[in-house]
Amino acid sequence: MAHNVNFDLTAQHMEAGLESPADEEGVHDSFNQLIEDQRQEAFELQELQRDLDEEERDSVAYLSSPGREMWRGSQGRGEEEEEEGRQLDPLIEERWSSATLKVLSSMPSRTIGRSRGAIISQYYNKTMKLRRRRQSRPSIKDFSRSARPSIRGYGMESDCMETEGVDEEGRKRDQLVNNLQNLSLSDRVRMLRAMPLSVAEKSELRRLAGRKGQRSNHSQIPCCSQLKYHIIIALRQSWYSCLSFLHSLQLWQVALKRVSGRFGTGVLSYFLFVKTLLFFNIFLFLVTGLFLALPQAVHPPTLTQGHEAFSGLELLTGGGYFSDSVMYYGYYSNSTLYKDCRVTSSSMDQQPSPSVSRRTMETDCGVKLSYNMPLAYFFTIGVAFFITCIILVYSMSKSFGQSFRIDKSHGILAMKVFCSWDFKVIKKTSVKLRSENICTQLRDLQYRSRIPTKDPLLKEASLLALPVVVSLINLLLPGLFNATAWMEEYDSPSVNTYVAISRNLMLKVSVLVVLCFHWLGRIASDPHSIGLQCWESFVGQELYRFLLMDFIFTILDTCFGEFLWRLFSQRVLKRKRKPVFDISRNVLELIYGQTLAWLGVLFTPLLPAVQIIKLLLLFYMKQTSVMMNCQSPRKPYRASQMSTIFITLLCCPSFLGAAVCVSYTMWSIRPSESCGPFRSLSTMFQSGKLWVKELETHNPNLAWLAWAHSYIVENPLFLFLAAGIFLIVIYFNTQVVDGQRKIISLLQEQIENEGEDKKFLITRLQAIHQQKRPLSPRRLTSQASQDSNS
């Protein structure tokens, strides 16, 4: 009968890997395809009856070749198709006759999971593939003569189909044993282990394979290969005993089992990780201990200073007694260590003959054991790190290979149902918890679309969460900075102030940068992902909330913070004077608030009004607080310098940052489609361009304005020129200032010189007058008074 069944199975056999779990190609083909094929043919009931008669004798599947079985199974299936007249999913229905059920039960796809014969034949195929991979071709004499020469050795014994009988399974088993014999020993062991048969059957197979193999081995192999065979056996035994020894070291086995019994695989992985780290550290300790600490401890260097006594604090600080011991780098000598061979009567007998010695030292030594300490130190550390690196990379690649899966997106439900039970969990309560958890998860996966409705007021109030968090950060972290500054020692108080300002500034700048990124980078680029129709209004509202929260927290801080701090410092710390008003912190808070206002004015045009109200209230509040809670500062405050700094901060990070954000928004971000004055444009800036174009068309007199706009404002060359001219002007001014400084210094020098001249002339005058009237002191004094009068 003509059936369009796909017999091209050789290609599939070649491709399938040896130990792939999804070994579908070797077992069956797509079922659907065959149903389609069958439905188009006409069947005869006698064929089915004949098949059923044959099958009744044997409930275990007989498989000559998978294709043929497929054909049989599908034939029965197709016949049922005809009977029921159904299209695609009739197999879920259960009204089959007993004959059909029998056919169903002997289908290869169903028997592979159940019957021994199917497993044997599957593993026969696998061993065949393995042999083909390991050797070129199995020897011809192992196959029956009736097999066609071209496919001899590839398992396609199609001509043997006629000899099917009761002993089909036995024949398959013999073939499997034959294949096993021809594999190498390790392959055979691996194959036997991986078979899902019971131990009794596997030992039977092993016995058969080993016996025949041994017979053939002894007859064929010459003696040197026999030796190799024995060596391999011995190596294998030693490998097994080595593995057993490693397993017997079982550190923490009981504890790990208890943990996994109660908590499962997830928590267990933490403890296994601890174990892994322990082994790494043991390895490192052994290496450094053996190669570094031990030789140095045996040959202690001569100490230059006395050893400090042991007191308990060394255990915490690591210094003291330990600082001159083998624990630290400084103890190790930088020369080659020689074995100290002190000549004693007993050791003389043990030493080798002195004639071997090349160099004589103070004592007669034989062969010297020298240990190059610097070299050992360097290589030990290097090699230890290298080996650790190799081990880590190897285990990382192994675990990555185990856990990486390509197609994870669908099939989650089936995966969860089949794989989620953790068989390691033993404790009853844990089992119960897991069952409940699985039930919840399954229910959730089913009803994934159901979103619980939240109270709308609650949703609105939850929008306040972010501003509150940011304000809290802004409030608490500067206090932390002050506390750390108290512990640090600075060269001068002004350094203290600058450090505090810069820390606070960096905090606020980073907060603002993250917020801007969040608003402009994420919300503005994809507003529909959050369900926003009008993102500009949303951002404006956010900024309003931030401003308001900042104000509220400032109020709280002023009322409670400063007030409480004053009480605390006076009552508890017993300080005589009230606390000092922290000028820089408060000014930075004002700058932060102003930055928010500048950022928000594009989205919320009335935000400056809010800021005005806030500043008015803040003024009165802070004034009251300062009067009540603070004292005048002891340190002189360089007001004009700090004012300059604050104005600079207001201009440079604050205003500049806000201007950059606003320009970016106007230049590149797409406005919302459904709200705002720019709703149909691609950028906000386009409105200007459109107006200029309109101007051109409506009013030809003002065409020069349009020309000016397009050629000057939009032209980058103009901006470069303007900036260049501006820079040149600044440069000239600085040069003028420099020149004037030089002139000032020259003039100062000149004045000094003039002063010198004046001093010189006066002394000379004095000297001359004294020479002219030398006679009497009376006359001198009257002369002097006359002189002084004239």
Add this chain to the structure above:
Amino acid sequence: MGTTASQLGKDLLSEYQELTFLTKQEILLAHKRFSELLSKEDRNLTSVPMEKVLSLPELKSNPFRKRICHVFSTSDMKDGSLTFEDFLDLLSAFSDSATLEIKSHYAFRIFDFDDDGTLDGGDLEKLVNCLTGETEDTRLTPEEMRQLISNILEESDIDKDGTVNLSEFQHVISRSPDFVSSFKIVL
């Protein structure tokens, strides 16, 4: 295969080491525990009845304990009693070094409640009931169960025959990296 002897022979031990995924220590420990299970019974028995096996702490709370005994049992009476070699088979399939293929094969057989070689709707329903526990409030309603089973079949039944056979099961399993570590029982 004398398992009632108080000690395992050396060649038997090495044979078991070769045929299963267990190490020597694990085989000896299994022998000890199996002997304890046998100790109260008649010495001539070679297999332990299912009730005694289920009294092991490792299996006591497992919802699949009866199926595990049935799958690994080679007794002719199909009563779930295990000989020592069946016990070793069990431990080998659930051991650390067993391959994914062995584990998925035995997992399939454990989940196949009616032993017909595939997981049909009835098998899946019993499986889900075992997973979600025996109490009433964790059980799924019939409507939920039906929906769940049809979703599972839609995801994993590749040839659309209404059941999940071994290959399809292994295909689903191979996509989960945690299966190997959760399908473990350690004595």
